Amino acid sequence: MKNKNLIIAALAIVTFSFASCDNSSNKSDNAGALSGNMAERAYVAPGEHDEFYSFISGGFSGQLSVYGLPSGRLFKVIPVFSQDAEKAYGYNEETKPMLNTSYGFVPWDDSHHPDISQTAGELDGRWVFINGNNTPRIAKIDLTTFETTEIIELPNSAGNHSSSFVTENTEYVVAGTRFSVPVPQRDMPIDEYKGNFKGALSFISVDPEEGHMNLEFQILMPGFNYDLSHPGRGKSHGWFFFSTYNTEEGHTLLEVNASQNDKDFIAAVNWKKIEEYVKNGGGKKMPTNYAHNVYDEKTHMATSTMKKEVVVVDPLEVPGAVYLLPTPKSPHGCDVDPSGEYIVGSGKLSANLTIHSFTKMLAAIENEKFAGDAYGIPILNFEDVMEGTVVQPGLGPLHTEFDGKGNAYTTFFISSEVVKWKLGTWEVLDRKPTYYSVGHLMIPGGNSRAPFGKYLVAMNKITKDRYIPTGPEVTQSAQLFDISGDKMEMILDFPTIGEPHYAAGIPADLLKPNSRKIFKLEENEHPFVAKSEKEAKVVRDGNTVHVYMTMIRSHFAPDNIEGIQMGDKVYFHVTNLEQDYDVPHGISMIGANTSELLIMPGQTETFTWEPKGEGVWPFYCTDFCSALHQEMQGYVRVSPKGSDVSMKWTLDDEWYDSE
């Protein structure tokens, strides 16, 4: 009896041991296992790198954010159109000219649609372009430094929205105006809009070597709103497609007045034809005024040049260059599939998606079968160009991208979902909800000839309860889907900045090898550089004082300066002498009416300081640089105006003076 009890006890222990040890080596095929696997698919282990970069527009922050996929980790916010005190962008003397416009210094914009440069229709990873919507501008970001290196303003535009998309070989980055306006601007009654306002479509060439942008020509179109655009690919290369709304040409209560027509248009522009026309002297040179700002990586400085002329083209003067494709109900997205055959119009107030055929369009043009014209521009018959419709896939279609495997993915704002459908058969294959009210989506390379159809990012307009609350204002939510299988699977939910409107993704392997680590001191051509401590000095020129300062772990040279007087304007030109990866230094001065500087190895930046009082005023390094970071500091002595304290400076009590 006793033995039996013992055996039972032993068995109980064995059983208990089984139960208590979760040895999860063989997961069963139940639902729980699937969701566990989803977490794994978005997991990038500590120290590992993401497979893709995604450049997600910063919306009303004016910037461009860099996230990794599939982790959803934020790596950098690249300042583009807005000042950024962290990086001194738009605060230091070198980058202030980047934000110059014909309206003066504009420290903010609404950044919308990034697009990565392409060669032969495939991502080449040299630059990413993005449009400023409010004060019309196009910026170029160099993908070796991840810095904004060029911004060009667009005259005759307002609400630069159907931008900034590149042609197949980055011949042009293209920008269409949302608002039509008087061209040239003039004082006139608003209700005389109809027939008088114009919509400018801008074609900005990109130098294939250096990437410099030049506004080659603007097509002055009828006074519609131009919403989004995309280039032709492959067979349709040489054409550009623009969605329009407000073909009613309403000027007030557009919510109602711009939603009257059953169909608006997708404008098809044969830009090669217009390019040739302009090259042969066509178009009209129109006096204007716009800024072209270029950052030079050798001098570490930007210059702003005001341009005074633009070539404008009346589409009626170039026969065969522009046609209008009727497309239902205020189309937003205007997306061309990787083959270049299908042009998908997302009529945002329509129940169906409309797909036009490029081949049919050419045939209709050939046959000169027109339904009429708008201000002389031929309108094709809807039935002649329309290839198919995706019937009632959801509510409020906005934007479509492609996976390169014959499928398209469209966002639906009103019904808050992404719908996968098949090109050619137009059947809906899958749908997944988003949280909430999705705007654009992005598949890396998804608007190119060669998409990387593995992930899809849905960028939402509304967040509500997705994250722990942060007061009335919450961040925008994005959801990541794995689209490698038949059905889309949501694997991650992550916050984004400033309401992203669009994004561009690219395999990390295409960018990583080119990413700059330092700027070489020997290549630094900044006019106020000090390439060694020997070159550190202080130079007075009237009331202006130039401090040529260096920084290295962990001291400034000079770190004591005397002889500054009240009323002086002091420029601190600070060079980081480090030549090693990830050793930036910062500098800030008490009471300076500007931001800190954050200076990368080998770089020179400048801040200005106008002392407000006599005394001895400290400055210090703002970026933790070494164990002696807290010792990296200095003093400036400020004397009364006309004082006989001589101009002198030191590091380690070896004093130098000016002459």
Added chain:
Amino acid sequence: MKKLNMLMALFVLSLVWACGGGSASTEGSAAAPPPKSMVEEEADPMENKGIGPVASIKLEEVNEVLVADGLKIFEDMCTACHKVEKKFIGPSPKGIMDRRSPEWIMNMILNPDEMVIKDPIAKQLLIEANGAPMANQNLTEEQARAVLEYFRTL
């Protein structure tokens, strides 16, 4: 007594059985590292070649062209922390050829991050400099060799 043993054995067995497949139980307790001597052995610093890309340097007659290159590189890249006439952030290079092997000097220039962690002399120098690290100025091996040549003239 016997029964208790049996029970224990079963218990142990059940644990192994239930959690089996794990790797740990016997191999887990790896041998403890042998006790370190409290006194570091006094090594001849001239025998220490440091850690880095430079394994062996053969010095010939001083090459004046190389010296001039080295002086320029030293002034551009090193003088923020090293001065010939005095100890500054780091030591003066004066007399360094008598204190260190040429390989050690070049490895310290080319691979300071690893040196200050692993090399006994470099570790000690980091302490003497109050933790101010030797900056890696990304010199090429040729540039470091020129700096070494310049050091030979000091």
